[in-house]
Amino acid sequence: MPWTPTTSGFTRPLGPNEVFIKLVSDPGHALGREHWAPPRYIYGLVGFARSATNFDALQLVTSSFPAPQSSCARGIPNVIYKVPGSTDALNEWASQTFVVKADAPSADDVISTIAPAADAQLYYIPQSSELLLHTAHWRMDGVSGMLLLGQLVDLMTSHADTLLSGKxxxxxxxxxxxxxxxxxxxSVEEAGNMPLTATEEHKAIAHGAVGTFALAAGALGVPYTGDASTLPSGTRAAKLKLSPRMTADARAAAKSRGVDITSAVHASLAAVNFRRAIPEHQGRHYTSTIKQSLRPYLPEPYSTPTAAAALFTSGWLVRVDASGTWDENARAHREYASTLVDVIKNLPTPTEPPSDMDISSMGIMEKYLNPEYGTPERGFSILNAGVGVKMLTRQGVVFVWTFRDQLTLRLVYNEAFHTPEQMNEFLKDVQGDLLRELEVTE
Structure with missing residues (x-):
């Protein structure tokens, strides 16, 4: 159903896809955390670097107009957007949703401390010149966050003269x-004009996709700290970045084999999961997630940045057997939400907690975020960008993207279950396998 006016704003029911994500995320609230909450950040944000003007980044950021849906309060079964009714109300909203972390060295140090909140939050970390956007996953997906951050920097650039004047x-x-x-x-169901009553063909496709979640049973995992009773702590990340030359060589080598770079990384990730599996799991299959943005397939304006703040993604699981070769695995990685909600509600307690390392690809980040905004005198350079999710389980996720012609691998994990040394070594192993299979030298 569409948004309808209320006395204080607008509201609509949550869609099935949003309900599914909330069912996965909300149990962490009891621990003051939120599973899969996806932080996005841009860093090395160099503003007016070649200008002699004394630029106040904090003033510029706080004066920017936010995307409205990022302000939607958590509601069951409805999502709510409240329109500010006064200057005081707007100031109160800004004080709750914009936070300066002057003492934090980086966004990674902030991410591990963020608790669930009623609204999306924007953090500014002066020491690392980072902007960090953090919100519940049911409000928006990874692409959404990068589009919004790009729009924010563009807005700051377009209003630079006014902001610098102090007036x-x-x-x-x-x-x-x-x-x-x-x-x-x-919701994505409304945006895509998905029928309320599914045809038999639609049901067959949906049930086939949902059925892939059964592939998680009996899959391998990697060693973790603690036992089934160990509670999660903060989310941390390990990261590796290839040089522009190595990135270009890896892309070309993957293309020559008939696959893209994401598929190549996926095959190497599977290989390392097999190599580093819990000893008792040797011989088991590896299960991984295929995540798909539905945004390109939606009609305008939902396929455009105008509808940035939204959850327009889906996914299903795939099985990789230990007997498959690297080439075979690379080639294989190329009415759903409603059914999935019922499945999640009725899932049995697993006999052992999953602890595999999964993947999520953002592709070419420049599709959503420009490296440069404005001019050298009145603009910004974004040197780096990144995405992730909060992890409350023993599983980890390797996020893959390229920005400024450099391939980045960022492995997010929970520090209660894995050590930085273990995760850094895991990521180095993935990089080593990738370069070896593609015959790319460092």
Missing amino acids: LPDPFEAFDWGSESVRLSP
Whole structure:
């Protein structure tokens, strides 16, 4: 159903895909955490680097207008957007959703401390010149976050002269509050005009995709710290980056084999899962997730950055057997949500906690975020960008993307179950396998 007006804003029911993500994420609230909450960040944010003007980054960021759906309060079964009714209300919202972490060395140090919140939050970390956008996964996906951060930097650039002058308008008086509702996105089911009543063909496809979740049973895992009673702690990350030359060579080598670089990384990730499996798991299959953005297949404006703040993704599981070769595995990695909700609600307690390392690819980050905004005198250079999720389980996820012609692998994990040394070595093993199979030298 579409958004409908209320006395204080707008509301709509959560869609099945959003309900599914909430079912996965919300149990962590009892521990003051939220599973799969996806932080996105841009760092090395160099503002007006070649200008003699004394630039106040904090003032510029806090004066920028946020994307409205990022303000949606958590509601069951509805999602709610409240329109600010006064200057005080707007200031209160800004104080709760924009946070300066002056003492934090980096965004990674902030991510591990963030608790669930009613609204999306934007953090500014001066020491590392980072902007960190953090929110519940049911509100938006990884692509959404990068699109929003790109729009934010673009907005800051376009208003640079006004902001630098120090003559800032009152944010409540300067905007027609309520008109921003045109940017509120529907659920993916509504955006895609998905029928309420599924045909037999649709049911068969949906049940086939949902059925892949059974592949998780009996899959291998890697060693972890603690036992089944150990509670999760903060999310941490290990990261590796290939040089532009190595990235270009790896892409070319993968293409010559008829696969893309993501498929090549996926095959190497599977190989390392097999090599580093718990000894008792030797001979088991590896199960991994195929995640798909539905945004390119939606009609306008939902396929465009205008509808950035939304959850427009889906996924299913695939099985990789230990007997498959690297080439075979690389080639293999090329009415759903509603059924999945019922499956998740009725899943039995696993006999052993899963502890495999999975993958999620963002592809070419420049599709969502420009490296440069504005001009050298009135603009920004974004030197790095990144994505991730909060992890409360023994599993980890390797996020893969390229930005400024460099392939990045970022493995997120929970520090209660894995050590930095273990995860760094795991990621180095993936990189080594990838370069060896593609015959790329460092």
